[in-house]
Amino acid sequence: MNRLLSVVSTILLAAFAFPAASAFSDCVPNDTELGPFNPPTFSSTVVNSTTFYSLLPPSPTPLPLLVFMHGSTGQWDFYNESLSFISTHGFAVVFPFVKSPSKDKSPFTTNTDGTYLLKAIQYAKEQNADPNSDMYKKIDVETVIIAGHSMGATCSINAATSYPSASAVVAMHPGICGPFGPPPCPSCWRSDDLAGVGLNMPVIFTTATNDGAFWPAPYTAKHELGCYLKAFGEDDDGEWEGEDSVFVQFNDEVCGEDGEREPVVKDGGHNCPMKNMEGGKPEMTLLLKAAKLYGHMEGDKESKCYGLIYGEEDVEGSLLQLNQTDVLEFRV
Numbered sequence: 001m002n003r004l005l006s007v008v009s010t011i012l013l014a015a016f017a018f019p020a021a022s023a024f025s026d027c028v029p030n031d032t033e034l035g036p037f038n039p040p041t042f043s044s045t046v047v048n049s050t051t052f053y054s055l056l057p058p059s060p061t062p063l064p065l066l067v068f069m070h071g072s073t074g075q076w077d078f079y080n081e082s083l084s085f086i087s088t089h090g091f092a093v094v095f096p097f098v099k100s101p102s103k104d105k106s107p108f109t110t111n112t113d114g115t116y117l118l119k120a121i122q123y124a125k126e127q128n129a130d131p132n133s134d135m136y137k138k139i140d141v142e143t144v145i146i147a148g149h150s151m152g153a154t155c156s157i158n159a160a161t162s163y164p165s166a167s168a169v170v171a172m173h174p175g176i177c178g179p180f181g182p183p184p185c186p187s188c189w190r191s192d193d194l195a196g197v198g199l200n201m202p203v204i205f206t207t208a209t210n211d212g213a214f215w216p217a218p219y220t221a222k223h224e225l226g227c228y229l230k231a232f233g234e235d236d237d238g239e240w241e242g243e244d245s246v247f248v249q250f251n252d253e254v255c256g257e258d259g260e261r262e263p264v265v266k267d268g269g270h271n272c273p274m275k276n277m278e279g280g281k282p283e284m285t286l287l288l289k290a291a292k293l294y295g296h297m298e299g300d301k302e303s304k305c306y307g308l309i310y311g312e313e314d315v316e317g318s319l320l321q322l323n324q325t326d327v328l329e330f331r332v
């Protein structure tokens with residue numbers, strides 16, 4: 001009995017000696033390798049007529065939740081390799097559909113208000129609480145990263161507005177801010193909403209110089225930057241009171257067309273997040289770094305994850321050092 005007690009207390013001590021964050025490793029500069037949480041199990045479930053795809057890798061402890069919303073006409077196949085890759089680094093991923101995997105391929109299936117990302121969070125919470133679910137007690141539903149691409153990025157900003165306890169939002173190539181958009185409001189997002197989001201959680205906002213989705217390139221990126229500056233101010237005057245935020249405009253070299261997804265879709269410019277080589281460089285690996293920083297490392301400013309995103313030119317592998325961007329704006 002004594003011996004058992006001592007074994008139990010040793011285990012307890014061991015458990016308390018390391019904070020939960022130590023279950024996860026720090027970022028590495030070239031994060032193109034699969035992570036240790038492998039392989040993720042894919043599942044497709046329909047709840048209340050909404051389809052949710054999910055990836056849950058094996059893990060001894062509950063994993064943070066990443067909800068990711070596709071762009072207009074977006075398909076799981078455009079993102080699945082990168083999301084699977086991110087999942088192996090220690091994330092439960094839930095990917096909602098508006099109508100269904102086949103109907104969402106139509107340009108007439110749209111949603112911009114964040115509803116489906118919020119449903120995805122709700123879905124994960126319900127699965128996590130359901131003893132009959134494979135996801136029972138496997139998801140850390142208090143740690144949620146909200147992300148999306150294009151239409152899904154607009155959704156991510158709007159979902160974050162009504163989910164202030166999220167750990168971060170990663171908006172990749174959202175529509176242009178309202179009221180005029182494109183797309184015009186009410187299908188837009190608003191700079192003052194993003195400013196409010198930025199008080200509650202870190203914001204990672206990406207675009208590319210050769211993004212021609214909403215205005216001919218390079219004006220889409222210029223408008224995106226204008227929206228960011230409208231939300232977070234013209235410069236970091238040292239009085240920043242929000243959470244960390246960054247605007248990343250990748251250059252046309254790193255977001256150039258590589259033909260990898262031809263003939264189904266082009267993966268340059270606006271569709272740079274659809275790149276799937278080397279973990280989805282450069283955008284999906286930035287999503288990984290951000291998800292790890294805020295989902296695994298609690299935003300630790302001493303972490304490599306932090307240095308890779310916000311570090312100076314002398315930090316190996318930092319955004320500033322890599323010269324992959326035309327514009328980088330930080331508020332930290």
Ligand SMILES: *[C@@H]1O[C@H](CO)[C@@H](O)[C@H](O)[C@H]1NC(C)=O
Pocket residue numbers: 030032033278
């Ligand atoms: C990063 O890792 C990939 C795969 O391991 C490799 O092909 C690539 O050359 C590496 N890049 C750098 C800059 O080290």
Ligand SMILES: *[C@@H]1O[C@H](CO)[C@@H](O)[C@H](O)[C@H]1NC(C)=O
Pocket residue numbers: 076077080081084
């Ligand atoms: C991604 O989807 C494609 C097409 O459905 C499939 O061939 C591939 O195995 C999937 N990859 C992963 C990592 O799920």
Ligand SMILES: *[C@@H]1O[C@H](CO)[C@@H](O)[C@H](O)[C@H]1NC(C)=O
Pocket residue numbers: 047048119122123126
């Ligand atoms: C499904 O509908 C039920 C009943 O309205 C609701 O309690 C539940 O939260 C919904 N679940 C999801 C994932 O939408």
Ligand SMILES: *[C@@H]1O[C@H](CO)[C@@H](O)[C@H](O)[C@H]1NC(C)=O
Pocket residue numbers: 321322323
């Ligand atoms: C980035 O640009 C700077 C200044 O032009 C240069 O010193 C540095 O070597 C470049 N870094 C890379 C990784 O190309």
